[in-house]
Amino acid sequence: MLKINNLAILSFAAGSAIAQSQTGLNAAAQAYGKLYFGSATDNGELTDSEYKAILSDSNEFGQITPGNSMKWDTVEASRGNFDYTKGDVIADLAEANGQKLRCHTLVWYNQLPQWVSNGGFDNATLIEILQNHITEEVTHYKGKCYAWDVVNEAISDDSGAPLRDNIFLSTIGEAYIPIAFAAAAAADPDAKLYYNDYSIEAPGAKSTAAQDIVKLVQSYGVKIDGIGLQDHLIVGSTPSLEDQVANMQAFVDLGVEVAITELDIRAENPDANQYQEQQAKDYAATVGACNKVEACVGVTIWDYTDKYSWVPGVFPGTGGALPWDENLQKKPAYDAILEAYGGSSTGPGNQATFTVSDNLTEATRASMPLNSGVSVPLTTGVSSKSSVAATSSASEVTPEATADAQCEVEYVYE
Numbered sequence: 557m558l559k560i561n562n563l564a565i566l567s568f569a570a571g572s573a574i575a576q577s578q579t580g581l582n583a584a585a586q587a588y589g590k591l592y593f594g595s596a597t598d599n600g601e602l603t604d605s606e607y608k609a610i611l612s613d614s615n616e617f618g619q620i621t622p623g624n625s626m627k628w629d630t631v632e633a634s635r636g637n638f639d640y641t642k643g644d645v646i647a648d649l650a651e652a653n654g655q656k657l658r659c660h661t662l663v664w665y666n667q668l669p670q671w672v673s674n675g676g677f678d679n680a681t682l683i684e685i686l687q688n689h690i691t692e693e694v695t696h697y698k699g700k701c702y703a704w705d706v707v708n709e710a711i712s713d714d715s716g717a718p719l720r721d722n723i724f725l726s727t728i729g730e731a732y733i734p735i736a737f738a739a740a741a742a743a744d745p746d747a748k749l750y751y752n753d754y755s756i757e758a759p760g761a762k763s764t765a766a767q768d769i770v771k772l773v774q775s776y777g778v779k780i781d782g783i784g785l786q787d788h789l790i791v792g793s794t795p796s797l798e799d800q801v802a803n804m805q806a807f808v809d810l811g812v813e814v815a816i817t818e819l820d821i822r823a824e825n826p827d828a829n830q831y832q833e834q835q836a837k838d839y840a841a842t843v844g845a846c847n848k849v850e851a852c853v854g855v856t857i858w859d860y861t862d863k864y865s866w867v868p869g870v871f872p873g874t875g876g877a878l879p880w881d882e883n884l885q886k887k888p889a890y891d892a893i894l895e896a897y898g899g900s901s902t903g904p905g906n907q908a909t910f911t912v913s914d915n916l917t918e919a920t921r922a923s924m925p926l927n928s929g930v931s932v933p934l935t936t937g938v939s940s941k942s943s944v945a946a947t948s949s950a951s952e953v954t955p956e957a958t959a960d961a962q963c964e965v966e967y968v969y970e
């Protein structure tokens with residue numbers, strides 16, 4: 557079979573009035589054909605104006621996830637009393653910024669208020685409590701969530717016991733999982749409903765158990781739309797791109813989409829500067845795996861800066877897990893992600909480059925802007941598997957800017 561790699565390079569000579577490059581990770585991800593590149597955030601951090609400005613830049617982040625403010629212990633700290641104050645702040649921010657919202661999370665053994673986790677409820681009562689919590693919260697955010705992480709971390713780390721022993725399993729049995737998905741589907745039929753877990757990013761027993769959860773929910777005739785791969789990874793121990801792709805594909809073969817929902821790649825020795833080089837490769841492999849799987853809709857990093865990472869608090873001695881450092885400066889991991897999407901921040905001048913290709917449908921690509929404000933019609937004869945790169949020394953490529961632009965198109969066939 558003839559492998560065609562088409563490359564179209566559009567060079568725009570920037571006018572003097574044109575500002576610096578405004579490209580970013582989300583812009584590059586969307587140019588590639590993904591739905592979003594996003595970040596988690598939390599309420600306390602939003603008082604940091606420099607932090608908030610970067611978070612709010614939809615060129616960098618097209619999606620945000622509340623790290624804590626939609627969890628059960630925050631929303632329903634006492635039975636039947638719902639407080640959405642903190643979650644609403646994040647939801648409103650996403651709306652104001654034009655960012656998608658991933659809503660996180662409805663049913664989790666952790667950050668569960670004691671009135672639930674202490675037990676004492678019989679089967680019927682706990683089912684009613686579970687359904688009521690989900691119905692109330694999903695209804696409150698109806699129409700605002702691209703996706704809900706309906707059930708979080710239901711799988712045990714003990715290979716002998718597929719499901720984690722928690723109050724829902726011990727009181728209701730495994731049916732608590734389809735019951736939760738059914739309640740969420742009834743409350744917001746348009747939200748994508750996800751099962752979300754860690755250590756399921758490569759083939760293995762836990763990933764197989766997550767596939768069994770998909771089958772379990774489906775066997776009840778209940779909808780499950782996606783699998784969230786948390787991807788809390790370690791520098792140098794990140795699964796290969798090939799393993800990650802095979803793993804994602806096993807989920808997709810069951811009829812669900814996948815997303816990387818909580819990516820961070822921590823250094824076991826964050827004081828050693830050389831970790832950043834390997835970390836950049838690990839980010840590239842992980843984002844690159846999502847790129848290889850059409851049904852991998854997007855990547856979310858678990859906050860974007862080491863300044864607010866949860867990692868050092870939970871894994872003492874480790875850190876440096878995110879693409880921006882503690883001073884909000886970009887690390888090599890940032891460029892590696894951009895390059896995985898076919899972009900580059902290191903070209904001549906202030907070039908901002910996007911390459912879009914691989915697994916896009918003709919219809920998607922035909923309607924796709926290559927850069928802000930510019931729509932480049934595809935030339936007839938370009939293969940549907942072609943790649944198109946736009947290289948621009950202009951930072952904001954507007955119709956005005958293109959008027960005096962030099963434009964050159966080059967197709968390379970291999």
Ligand SMILES: O[C@@H]1[C@@H](O)[C@H](O[C@@H]2CO[C@@H](O[C@@H]3CO[C@@H](O)[C@H](O)[C@H]3O)[C@H](O)[C@H]2O)OC[C@H]1O
Nearest residue numbers: 598623624660661708709752754786818858866
């Ligand atoms: O003191 C607590 C503090 O410990 C808490 O930390 C949060 C714990 O959850 C973190 O998110 C989870 C990361 O791992 C995955 O397993 C889960 O899906 C995520 O929800 C979050 O980032 C931390 O901030 O926050 C509240 C404080 O009261």
